[in-house]
Amino acid sequence: MAAKRSWELILIDLWDSLRPPSFDIMLILVATLSGILSVLEPVTTPPAVANAVLGAVLFVTSLYLALRASSDLVNLVQTGVMPLYLTYPISRRVTSLIIYLTRVFLPSLILLGIPAIVSGIMLYPVVGKNIGEFLIMWIAYLIQAQLYGSIFILASNKTKSTGTSAVISITGYFGYTATSVILALIGSIDNIGILNKIANSMGFYNVLYDMLTGISTPLWEILVVPIIFLALFITYIIYFTRRFEP
Amino acid sequence: MEDIIIIDSVTKKYGKLIALDNVSLRVKKGEIMALVGPNGAGKSTLIKTSLGLLKRDSGKVLLFGKDPFFDPNARRSVGVIFERPSLPVSMPILEFLTHVSKIYNKDSKIIREVIELVGLKGKENTPFSQLSAGQRQRAAIAHALISEPELIIADEPTSNLDPVERNKILDLFTKINKENQLTIIISSHVLHELLRVSNKIAILKSGKILKVGTPDDIVKNVSIARIRCKNPLKIKENLEKIGFSLNAEGDNLYVKTESNEKTSLLLNVLSQEIKNGEQIYGIELIEPGIEEILEG
Secondary structure, eight states, X not given: OHHHHHHHHHHHHHHHHXXXXXXXXXXXXXXXXXXXXXXXXXXXXXXXXXXXXXXXXXXXXXXXXXXXXXXXXXXXXXXXXXHHHTTSSSOHHHHHHHHHIIIIIHHHHHHHHHHHXXXXXXXXXXXXXXXXXXXXXXXXXXXXXXXXXXXXXXXGGGOSOHHHHHHHHHHHHHHHHHHHHHHHHHXXXXXXXXXHHHHHHTSHHHHHHHHHTTOOOOHHHHHHHHHHHHHHHHHHHHHHHHHTOO | OOEEEEEEEEEEEETTEXXXXXXXXXXXXXXXXXXXXXXXXXXXXXXXXXXXXXXXXXXXXXXXXBOTTTOGGGGTTEEEEOSSOOOOTTSBHHHHHHHHHHHTTOOTHHHHHHHHHHTOTTOTTSBGGGSOHHHHHHHHHHHHHTTOOSEEEEESTTTTSOHHHHHHHHHHHHXXXXXXXXXXXXXXXXXXXXXXXXXXXXXXXXXXXXXXXXXXXXXXXXXXXXXXXXXXXHHHHHHHHTTOOEEEETTEEEEEEOSHHXXXXXXXXXXXXXXXXXXXXXXXXXXXXXXXXXXX
């Protein structure tokens, strides 16, 4: 019974946030197109196919999550719909989890999943060599998207304005990626190996790509993104279970 | 009668601000309990604490025998209406209520029934954002009725409505209470509109319950006479001489009377004033506001 209740709340939140669906459809088309265009890439291994397609899609997905997880969530709280959800016989913790699912996990699953499927079909001769490796890379991108989504959804708590929330989230995303690039640049110019490793570890897909292509990877590099994500996710659940006391 | 809600010595603080100060209240099955108090009295905090949406600092809350903060199932037979009606904006009412009926595991025929009851027939497929203020409040009431609740909690449900809609919504609450034997808790800062619908009133101020009783217990014989006249200062002077307390606002005089004898005396004095040539355009006896009750 509790699962059925939760499922209906998931549907309410999803269907409401997808109206009007034009923006979402456009993004799905863009994601599909990037999968189709993967045939133009000179790639020879499954991880390289994943990097070629999903790198650009992750950027689009992150911006989308900044709107859905951050800006829209502020709107949900400010318009009083969230307090209404909380009057249902569903616990605050489950409601927090539902919001994460509808605002972060499902959108990233769909936006990263469609181009992965399309490129998998279009470049089957390459991907078919080792579907497992392709799947591992896809999961790496999905985990990276969860990291950004967790930051965005936590950022939404800090503001009562939808616009400010979106700006904070997008700035946070660019700040994170720019930090990674700057560390890599300094590391390359001054030949400081640890900076290169830190920059590399900030993208989970980089670390897994290295592993799959036989480059030795220390354990801490593998753990950076998943641990930060898990810490943020747990913080979100604990914090929002309290935050959802309107 | 069975207690639906038991609130026992509840204190809730927001930082240093004490929003509820050792509040105790019981609501029995079938009652329409009005929570009345000025803005900031703690009405909304009391409602949210009763629903388990806010964590109390101390005290006990039982909703249908369960602590709603720890057990969300306590809210299974409760319909809630907030001050600003908020349903998902883009979803048609019928579709939204269909999902909500499944949350409460109710048959879909209830949806048509509540839409008809609240007077939204013909608007089922209209998104919430396209409804008028009154229709939105009706949609929120329909939403609250979907669970076939035993208790409805309405937090200032009429505050954003014009007088005509306010009366219609209050009449709807009375109808629901009579036809479905529902217990209703309704809050407002306007006492007189709750006097006609409630059978029990709790007056709150600064986080404390000052009085609880039937409307007659609360109001007793306090009434306010509004006198519209040409020369308010002269009449004010004459009334003050014989012990009436009153306020002048423009051409209006507001006189508080605390017994039938005082009201009778006032009318006799005014009658004499008219005989003496004073022009009095109108005399109206109105129910007291919350300020007069608190002063009394």
